Amino acid sequence: MIQKYFILLGFIVTVTSLAGCAASRLEKDYGNSFRLTKSNQILHPEATMNLEPVYGFDGHAAGATIAKYRMGFEKRDVAPVFILGTIGK
Secondary structure, three states, X not given: OHHHHXXXXXXXXXXXXXXXXXXXXHHHOOOHHHHHHXXXXXXXXXXXXXXXXXXXXXXXXXXXXXXXXXXXXXXXXXXXXXXXXXXXX
């Protein structure tokens, strides 16, 4: 009788360990959702082939934009400090 339980236990362990090795649908499609979303958000995929300069943004406006962008990293905001007090003394 005990031998039947050991055989059954061995069978269950073998089946569950082999089931863990099987490739699931998740593993086959891993990353496809991200790649599809990324490719769908690109408006003009062929725009990287266009090497002509961009018109409509003069040098002064571009310089001001870059300066404002760089100044955004220089500012260090101080985290707010919360003081919890008691109501009575």
